[in-house]
Amino acid sequence: MAGERQADCLFCKIVAGEVPATVVRETETTLAFRDINPQAPTHVLVIPKVHYPDAATLAAAEPGIAADILRESAEVAAEDKTAGSGYRIIFNTGSGAGQTVFHAHAHVLGGRGFNWPPG
Ligand code: AMP
């Protein structure tokens, strides 16, 4: 069934509590935890509890949960007090764009300046 847990997925294991993470927010549908290799003072991953390989697949199958990811990303930024100075929400999609974990996730980055275009 679409969205079901994948045995070999790191983020499904974090949702199940089998791999530890520094959780900052949790809802019925989402989990937010600090990235293990932070690229900014705020670097939090917001993920759906259900498994989809990337953000677009999640949005096509479960648009409400995709919206939950965006809403929770804003809550994370507000809690880390980065919302006022601006923050980034990034969905790396595909290995060519740097995606390494194929369970949909938003990177929420804040607390420093950012260049445009991104690297
Ligand atoms: P991406 O490269 O967009 O797929 O992002 C995957 C992110 O997961 C990277 O920024 C990693 O640093 C992060 N990551 C990998 N393993 C863990 C972990 N156990 N806990 C928290 N973040 C992790």
Ligand code: ZN
């Ligand atoms: Zn997964």
